[in-house]
Amino acid sequence: MNQLKLWLAIVLSASVVGGVRSVEALPGERTETVSAWINANATLQPGAGEGLRVRRRDTAARRFEFEASVIPPGRISLPTNPGLIRSEQFAIYDQIDGVPLQRLEESLRAIYGVDIYQDYQQARVVYRYPSPETLELARRQNRPAWVAQHGELRTGKRFAYWFEVTHRRDGMPLNGQMTVFLKEDLEKLETELRDR
Template sequence: MKAKGLLMLGLGMAIALFSETANALPGQTTAEVAAWIKKNPTLSPYSGQTLLVHRTDTPAQRFTFEASVFAPGLATPSADPGIVRTERINLFDMINGVNFNRLQESLRSIYGLEIYQDFKQARVIYSYPNPAMVQQARTLTLPLQEALKGEIRLGSRFAYWVEFPQPQDGKPIMGKVTILLKSDVDKLEAQLRNR
């Protein structure tokens, strides 16, 4: 009976920990997000890191998580500087590479199943590059711009922006996934279409 009670207590703690995984998201206060970052076992920030977590395992492998009060894209003044508008995960890995699946798994490990499912079920509303963009990048000899792939997804709770360079030769070594408020999607899409 005692073992069953300990098992139930352990299960309850695991459920509580898992349900807390995505407690801080865009739309919440900077204080709420900072507290969540501090408690998030996947992020495990160093002392003094609040809205920005930066880890370097080796010079060839880096991870950054950043919560910001600014909408993605070109910086514009925030209507409420105390509210987080975006949260971004940046990966750089010259050893293992960074692909779309790895970015998705990073999202899942940081935010948990609910946000991961919102991302997976979100519909793609814009993707790039299109053939005209590729041709323009080739004409101007801009290989990074030619290789840059991305998409904006609109979920039921949030919008998501995924971006990574996909070189013709070799593997992609960096990428990012950003969670943003759905109200900021039109601004981001317009800026991406005009870059």
């Protein structure tokens, strides 16, 4: 078993078998606090020199990245407070086994713990794409690229959540990303997603 797959299997099996200790998500915290949390997070296991970004790669076909950012998710904008983390995102790319939504959700639980996972599970869906109209139009006009990305915005009691999974033409979910972010940035992201 290759190194990245083994690492993800260990992390996810430990979270399922041993139970995940509740870990606080950190959007809204200072960059120094988030950096310390990343370094102490047994799931992320950053390497030397990795600060707010962690990267794992064993082949070109498999990658994992985690990044905490002072910029809200979506289109690039200037940070309003450069010392404050506004969003945290992890992305998984796997050409071999794929990245279904369940894998993103399991990773969310492994990284953040049960409290954040439950906040995500109980969150209200704000926006889901592609819409049924877009699916029908893509089918009629034979434009599969229009529906390659499936995503959802949710708002929980503590944070807002955005996931997006990109599918190949054969339907396999090739990569996915999950973002945990401040609820005050939800309207901006929703507007941007609806306009694309």
